Amino acid sequence: MVFQGFTGSGKSYLGCALAKQACRNRIRTHYVRMPDLEEEWVQAQDxxxxxxxxxxxYGAFTLLVVDEWLLDRPSGDFLRILLELVERRYGSTSTVFCTQYQQKDWHQRLGSGVHADAIMDRIIHNTIWIETGSYNMREKTGAVQA
Structure with a gap:
């Protein structure tokens, strides 16, 4: 599943809500921000x-929520490990991606090479895409409280 939309449109909220419900149903679940996932990968290499x-x-979680997907462009080593991770999860587990970027921008953000092709191929098929909109709920909430 992909939640895509503007900053503050509820992507992370929805991803966390799915993760909480999965936990309540005793489904092995994990939430991680992509920058933290990359940092953990950097530390694991040593x-x-x-x-x-x-x-x-990361392949073992029944549900993995990756927030801030493609916030930063993945480095070469991390790009290769992302491909391996997506491959392991493909068809056997569920992954939720929360991102500001539209699908048309993913390939470039993934480096536009064969790894990008392979990652995209495994994600875009059989995926539910939910547009969360362009309305910043934090901005509205802040204006009401002020």
Whole structure:
């Protein structure tokens, strides 16, 4: 599933709501921001079997919510591990992506190469896309409270 929309439009809220409901139903779930996922990958590389453990950890969750998807362009090593992770999860587990970027912008943000092609191929098919809109709820809430 992909939640795509403007900053403050409720993407993270919806992703967290799905994760909470999954937890209530005893479904193995994890929420992670993409910058934190990349930082964890950087730290895992320096450890024995770090890549294997990283992939095993994130591949095992029945539901994985990745917030701030493509906020920063993934580096070469992280791009390759993203492909491996998406491949492991494809067809067997559920992944929610929360992003500000439209699908047409993903390929470029993923580096426009064969890894981008492969990642996109595994995500865009059989995915539910939900546009959360262009209305910033934080802005509205802040204006009401002021």
């Amino acid at each position: 450890k024995p079997l770090g890549a294997a453990k990283f992939l095993k950890k």
